[in-house]
Amino acid sequence: MRFLRRKITIIIILAYAIFSLYAAYNVFFNKRVISRVHRVVKKGYVIIDNGKAGEEEWNPWEEDERAYSLIQQKRRDAFRSYQEHAAKNKPKTYKVQIWGKAAIGLYLWEHILEGPLNPQDKSSQWREGEVQSGKINFSFYTGPAVVQGHVSLDTDSVVLVLNGREQQKISYSIQWLQHVQGLVQMHSVSRVAVVLLGNEQCNNDWISPYLKRHGGFVDLLFLVYDSPWVNDKDIFQWPLGVATYRHFPVVTLSGQMVKTARPYLCNFLGTMYKNSSRETLMGVLKQNGLEKDCLMHVREKWVPQETADTSRQYQMALAQSDLTLCPVGVNTECYRIYEACAYGSVPVVEDVLTPGACAAGNRSPLRLLKDAGAPFIFLKDWRELPAVLQREREMSQEEKTERRMRVLEWYGGLRQQMKDKFTEVLEDGFFKTT
Numbered sequence: 001m002r003f004l005r006r007k008i009t010i011i012i013i014l015a016y017a018i019f020s021l022y023a024a025y026n027v028f029f030n031k032r033v034i035s036r037v038h039r040v041v042k043k044g045y046v047i048i049d050n051g052k053a054g055e056e057e058w059n060p061w062e063e064d065e066r067a068y069s070l071i072q073q074k075r076r077d078a079f080r081s082y083q084e085h086a087a088k089n090k091p092k093t094y095k096v097q098i099w100g101k102a103a104i105g106l107y108l109w110e111h112i113l114e115g116p117l118n119p120q121d122k123s124s125q126w127r128e129g130e131v132q133s134g135k136i137n138f139s140f141y142t143g144p145a146v147v148q149g150h151v152s153l154d155t156d157s158v159v160l161v162l163n164g165r166e167q168q169k170i171s172y173s174i175q176w177l178q179h180v181q182g183l184v185q186m187h188s189v190s191r192v193a194v195v196l197l198g199n200e201q202c203n204n205d206w207i208s209p210y211l212k213r214h215g216g217f218v219d220l221l222f223l224v225y226d227s228p229w230v231n232d233k234d235i236f237q238w239p240l241g242v243a244t245y246r247h248f249p250v251v252t253l254s255g256q257m258v259k260t261a262r263p264y265l266c267n268f269l270g271t272m273y274k275n276s277s278r279e280t281l282m283g284v285l286k287q288n289g290l291e292k293d294c295l296m297h298v299r300e301k302w303v304p305q306e307t308a309d310t311s312r313q314y315q316m317a318l319a320q321s322d323l324t325l326c327p328v329g330v331n332t333e334c335y336r337i338y339e340a341c342a343y344g345s346v347p348v349v350e351d352v353l354t355p356g357a358c359a360a361g362n363r364s365p366l367r368l369l370k371d372a373g374a375p376f377i378f379l380k381d382w383r384e385l386p387a388v389l390q391r392e393r394e395m396s397q398e399e400k401t402e403r404r405m406r407v408l409e410w411y412g413g414l415r416q417q418m419k420d421k422f423t424e425v426l427e428d429g430f431f432k433t434t
Helices: 002-028 036-040 062-089 104-112 167-185 205-210 255-259 277-287 308-319 335-342 367-371 382-394 397-431
Strands: 045-047 053-055 094-100 127-133 136-142 157-163 191-197 220-224 235-238 264-271 294-299 321-326 346-350 377-379
Touching (some): 094 104, 104 136, 104 191, 104 397, 127 397, 136 397, 157 167, 157 397, 167 191, 191 205, 191 397, 220 397, 255 397, 264 277, 264 308, 264 382, 277 294, 277 382, 294 308, 308 335, 321 335, 321 382, 335 346, 335 397, 346 382, 346 397
Parallel strands (some): 094 157, 157 191, 191 220, 264 321, 346 377
Antiparallel strands (some): 045 053, 127 136
């Protein structure tokens, strides 16, 4: 009996050992893991790496992953379609370089286009800046170090700012035109415009051969003074502007400066020329005892540059006077007109034609400014001035302030108008955007 129980115990122990070894084998050596899900659902057979048929393991999240992938793909396709649509409908922009080789380039850049300049030091040899206007990204280069062949071209469209007032300036301008002509012939440049400070008597024949209308390469010309060439097709009139060569600044008046009463009725600081209407003006002021009402300072000889003191004195005269007297020089249009407007001092303009080839007619002189509705006081003879000053004395401060604001708003509007016109003419003439 004892032997039987011992035999049964040994058999049980052996069976337990065998079962344990089998279980250990399944846990540690059999790679195929059977879950409850596997026992319920089976997939088809596939060929596995060793070439034998095997049963494919089923992924319970496969449908969810496939749906998620489809959603992500649709989102990517939609975003790509949006980008393509946006790129297709994005307004096209163009690049134009402006090379400022005359001081009026600074009036174009800082006063009209309102572009920045770096470095800000006016004595720097090389200054440049960028500004966007309409569809055009303008880049501007100026200074003595801006020489032929040293401006890196990133566009085939160039505006050249030149001075054609006297023979020495004309010779220098021709050198630049010939340089650009070479770039056109090499196909580095294909579109050219010129902003030209023309001759004060409108004798500008020297540039005629370079115009495309005469077989040249200059597509567009913006020309200062009332030239009979102006047709608003390929030749446009351009304002003289302020004397940037004397560093006249961009002026921003405070509200107090606009509203405050000014101590002088008028001012004239300038050069006295023999046998000119300026002598007539001074005689009228003296004969009528008006010198005490107007801030006057005259010199016998013209000088191209002002000192810091004389420049400050001149700007102070504009800021402290209700009126600025603007007698004619070689041309009726002068820097003083624009500089007075910048300070809200009403220009009193001698409205007479000067000798030369400039256009005559009801709109001349100062055709551009009159067409823009200039709120000036126009005189044919300086002997009319005493009556003008008498009316000034009778005006209230409120009336003077309102008039001053009209002048400032008009001048700001003129600059905006010229900015828009310059941009639109280049867009259409260079890039045919309309």
